[in-house]
Amino acid sequence: xxxxxxxxxxxxxxxxxxxxxxxxxxxxxxxxxxxxxxxxxxxxxxxxxxxxxxxxxxxxxxxxxxxxxxxxxxxxxxxxxxxxxxxxxxxxxxxxxxxxxxxxxxxxxxxxxxxxxxxxxxxxxxxxxxxxxxxxxxxxxxxxxxxxxxxxxxxxxxxxxxxxxxxxxxxxxxxxxxxxxxxxxxxxxxxxxxxxxxxxxxxxxxxxxxxxxxxxxxxxxxxxxxxxxxxxxxxxxxxxxxxxxxxxxxxxxxxxxxxxxxxxxxxxxxxxxxxxxxxxxxxxxxxxxxxxxxxxxxxxxxxxxxxxxxxxxxxxxxxxxxxxxxxxxxxxxxxxxxxxxxxxxxxxxxxxxxxxxxxxxxxxxxxxxxxxxxxxxxxxxxxxxxxxxxxxxxxxxxxxxxxxxxxxxxxxxxxxxxxxxxxxxxxxxxxxxxxxxxxxxxxxxxxxxxxxxxxxxxxxxxxxxxxxxxxxxxxxxxxxxxxxxxxxxxxxxxxxxxxxxxxxxxxxxxxxxxxxxxxxxxxxxxxxxxxxxxxxxxxxxxxxxxxxxxxxxxxxxxxxxxxxxxxxxxxxxxxxxxxxxxxxxxxxxxxxxxxxxxxxxxxxxxxxxxxxxxxxxxxxxxxxxxxxxxxxxxxxxxxxxxxxxxxxxxxxxx
Numbered sequence: 054x055x056x057x058x059x060x061x062x063x064x065x066x067x068x069x070x071x072x073x074x075x076x077x078x079x080x081x082x083x084x085x086x087x088x089x090x091x092x093x094x095x096x097x098x099x100x101x102x103x104x105x106x107x108x109x110x111x112x113x114x115x116x117x118x119x120x121x122x123x124x125x126x127x128x129x130x131x132x133x134x135x136x137x138x139x140x141x142x143x144x145x146x147x148x149x150x151x152x153x154x155x156x157x158x159x160x161x162x163x164x165x166x167x168x169x170x171x172x173x174x175x176x177x178x179x180x181x182x183x184x185x186x187x188x189x190x191x192x193x194x195x196x197x198x199x200x201x202x203x204x205x206x207x208x209x210x211x212x213x214x215x216x217x218x219x220x221x222x223x224x225x226x227x228x229x230x231x232x233x234x235x236x237x238x239x240x241x242x243x244x245x246x247x248x249x250x251x252x253x254x255x256x257x258x259x260x261x262x263x264x265x266x267x268x269x270x271x272x273x274x275x276x277x278x279x280x281x282x283x284x285x286x287x288x289x290x291x292x293x294x295x296x297x298x299x300x301x302x303x304x305x306x307x308x309x310x311x312x313x314x315x316x317x318x319x320x321x322x323x324x325x326x327x328x329x330x331x332x333x334x335x336x337x338x339x340x341x342x343x344x345x346x347x348x349x350x351x352x353x354x355x356x357x358x359x360x361x362x363x364x365x366x367x368x369x370x371x372x373x374x375x376x377x378x379x380x381x382x383x384x385x386x387x388x389x390x391x392x393x394x395x396x397x398x399x400x401x402x403x404x405x406x407x408x409x410x411x412x413x414x415x416x417x418x419x420x421x422x423x424x425x426x427x428x429x430x431x432x433x434x435x436x437x438x439x440x441x442x443x444x445x446x447x448x449x450x451x452x453x454x455x456x457x458x459x460x461x462x463x464x465x466x467x468x469x470x471x472x473x474x475x476x477x478x479x480x481x482x483x484x485x486x487x488x489x490x491x492x493x494x495x496x497x498x499x500x501x502x503x504x505x506x507x508x509x510x511x512x513x514x515x516x517x518x519x520x521x522x523x524x525x526x527x528x529x530x531x532x533x534x535x536x537x538x539x540x541x542x543x544x545x546x547x548x549x550x551x552x553x554x555x556x557x558x559x560x561x562x563x564x565x566x567x568x569x570x571x572x573x574x575x576x577x578x579x580x581x582x583x584x585x586x587x588x589x590x591x592x593x594x595x596x597x598x599x600x601x602x603x604x605x606x607x608x609x610x611x612x613x614x615x616x617x618x619x620x621x622x623x624x625x626x627x628x629x630x631x632x633x634x635x636x637x638x639x640x641x642x643x644x645x646x647x648x649x650x651x652x653x654x655x656x657x658x659x660x661x662x663x664x665x666x667x668x669x670x671x672x673x674x675x676x677x678x679x680x681x682x683x684x685x686x687x688x689x690x691x692x693x694x695x696x697x698x699x700x701x702x703x704x705x706x707x
């Protein structure tokens with residue numbers, strides 16, 4: 054007894070098996086994360102170190118070099134890049150795919166510990182973090198105000214918004230760009246220090262000792278115990294001014310006598326703007342494997358609730374929402390998939406010209422696709438452009454097996470055999486053919502599955518998804534299709550056809566006649582047909598060589614990024630002037646809906662002579678393609694003297 058005969062004679066079991074595939078597939082579909090590309094688990098680690106006041110050359114020689122020497126001894130290291138700027142160093146380590154990311158992180162941590170004694174004494178311990186090359190923020194929020202100081206705006210961004218949003222389910226971290234944390238700046242007067250014979254180290258020691266908040270103790274009484282609190286923390290410039298540094302000739306010397314003490318921020322060489330106004334930008338990243346659209350919706354809901362806890366004078370604007378483009382992209386692919394299903398069913402109906410015979414192979418389509426969702430969920434895949442493209446391409450594959458089984462069974466019915474007997478014999482005859490067809494189609498995608506590197510990681514999901522869909526379709530074709538044929542097909546004499554069938558039959562016969570005439574002409578002019586085929590083959594090879602090639606096609610996600618740079622040694626004020634000139638040109642462009650501009654806030658590798666532009670474009674129907682907008686902006690920005698601008702349409706994988 055073959056597999057088909059078992060399911061033909063037990064239709065209830067067949068229906069239950071198919072219902073199980075359908076139910077589990079639908080449940081898995083609702084649980085699958087939604088993203089633009091598959092999760093790329095590439096072993097990449099970023100190491101950062103900072104030393105306040107050190108030059109870029111010092112950071113490169115005294116910090117980056119010892120770390121690089123130690124990192125180079127780690128097994129499996131493929132590439133290592135480093136960037137040093139004033140006070141900071143960033144090193145990116147990329148390892149072979151065979152290395153486990155957790156084991157790699159332990160090796161990096163051990164290498165940092167070994168190098169610690171070779172680093173400068175005052176340096177903060179270097180830190181590391183795992184990096185996903187495809188990870189990028191899914192939401193950007195810009196905070197600005199016209200009445201509050203930037204330090205207070207930063208307090209709302211850091212404590213009220215960033216900390217609360219980071220607790221939202223699915224959020225990995227919230228980065229704050231253009232941070233303006235409150236700080237008291239002490240600007241000492243060298244002449245005032247010299248007159249009083251006071252050194253800078255003496256002032257630093259006095260400030261450190263006078264600004265403490267230590268536990269005082271407890272007073273124990275007969276009935277109660279009292280905790281003694283001593284507020285020794287200085288919180289404003291006015292309190293620091295009255296701090297006694299030392300005494301000279303019995304007269305106390307206060308900090309305010311030695312220079313200027315002002316309320317300021319920790320880093321005055323950092324600035325960020327949103328549409329021309331000073332702002333602070335929040336960048337939200339999702340956790341790997343989570344649903345981008347759902348995480349974005351949760352964050353937006355949390356932001357709507359948190360907006361009531363900040364003053365009305367603080368404006369929170371959405372600079373960029375990655376989930377919107379992902380939702381549109383996935384919706385377009387889903388529509389294409391649905392349209393493909395409808396076209397395939399229509400073609401089947403036009404050629405079979407029988408509603409019963411059309412329904413039977415058409416049922417294998419949704420069952421094969423829905424059953425694939427269950428396997429995708431078990432393998433940790435997501436609904437993205439790669440997996441949905443695989444499902445779209447395999448629509449034509451998954452229906453072939455069912456049609457082959459159906460045609461062979463119909464052939465036996467037309468010979469006069471009973472329907473049940475025809476189903477048993479026809480499925481038994483064609484079973485081996487269906488298995489060989491299924492396995493041969495799956496084998497086509499094995500080379501794609503074996504691709505190495507980052508490309509292999511991206512196309513692994515594509516290859517596995519399409520292979521699973523073909524395997525499921527082969528199983529459905531050998532079980533459900535013959536069972537339905539044995540129950541719903543009718544002998545030719547029992548079929549009743551109307552005028553619609555006669556019309557379609559006439560169109561089919563005319564099409565068949567045209568095909569026969571064209572085939573007869575080709576067979577009568579074989580040299581011409583062979584020459585035409587040779588021309589097509591040569592043209593295919595030539596076009597394949599001339600066609601542009603790249604890693605991933607340029608995608609219009611509605612955002613552009615740019616880097617601005619002046620000559621080394623440019624002051625912060627001069628860089629701000631150049632950045633404002635670039636921002637004015639960007640703001641005047643009709644294709645741009647909003648933009649963020651920053652200086653010194655581009656990350657650990659940012660330097661004073663570099664700035665960043667993050668641009669959000671208008672909807673696609675109101676502007677040219679993002680690549681064209683980037684080229685036009687580059688042309689306009691190149692007219693600013695002393696400033697080089699690099700505009701780009703950011704790829705999905707950095």
